[in-house]
Amino acid sequence: MEVAHDPGTARFGNFINYYSFNPPNNRLELIGEDFLKFLEADYSELDCIHCLDIGCNSGDLTTALYEKLSSTVRVKFLGVELDTTLVERCHASNRYPGEISYQKADLTSAADRQDVISEYLRKHAIDRFHVVCCFSVTMWVHLNNGDAIFREFLSYVAKLSLNLLLEPQPWKCYRNAVRRMKRSQCEPFEHFEKLQWRTEVEKCIEGFLTENCAMDIKTSYGHTKWQRPVTWLCSK
Template structure:
């Protein structure tokens, strides 16, 4: 499937708003869920299960879920192994996905095939007070202190470009505080340059922080250094690179 994906970047969408925040309306047409799922083992839940203190429940958070296609596909992907007959009881997986774009969330809600186990809500992760209250309320409804797994696919760059170095690091710290396991895909620096060129091409001013960012270069390495040195997390495994040459890194709370 991956070899037949058209080499067109959805981030060339002529919507200036999407170019600024990454909320591309047809993102999964060009970067289908399989591009990531092919790298993520179906047995991932088995590892998470060993650290679960909530019985059969596993809670998952998808940060920046767009229209929910990848969220739903990952939900089904992670349950395949259990459905095939493992030697431990079947887990109940609950997923909360959020995005700052209410139109994308409306799409996700309308196409959600598992409304009893998957919820989609509009939320901005950089709104610390509101996002903390909403996420704590969700966790509290399950009696859990944090999510068992948090996924953050191709979100860090947009926070970094729009809010700067401090918020980029703060985002990583927030994600680490929310979960036992973090599956992170950080866009490489070449994507930053492309995003800045695209914004200028659309006649918009450059990103406020692009020229003053001090955190540059190997963004996955920067993220790993902060998570390991400042957030009490450790890199468990790299699942390799997607077809867009972005690494998928799985971290675990120490």
């Protein structure tokens, strides 16, 4: 897969220089002190906590999250990204190779789940990640795979998570992505017209996680400058 230079061709959200127009602080400034205090109170006796960043792009946000969370507890981060070029950028710019690792993985793929995620959990003798981050990933999974696989993806993410930091894209982002594809004369998203979760997709996602995946909403942190909600959910 080639990293997308034209935004219209970024079918999987694999934008080049993504953090130049959506810098990490747009998310970090919303994550409150309550989250850091929770980590310190609940996990300070552990040797370290393990965090997963799904769709890490070039690793800028992964690094910023590591620096923020490691101010209270020792942290190890795994960042996964399905674009080979972006994963190479992650490796090249990794300032904390002992604490942050990156792998190429598509978490809708059973093989990648087994080879990357299950192997990481086995290696570190844990059943779940203490923190999973899923920032601006949901739309791409939804558009490229349809409702059924998207719901299964959400169930899988919930099973991996003791705590989930979630930033879903609202419906207007779907429409914009479809328009960019059309403008660039790229193959359209084949599932778009059939999607059942549409105008209030963020509420559909939160409702599915709380009603079907044994998760509770701990805190709603408000919206980013791009009007995307950031929510902290925890396993029941």
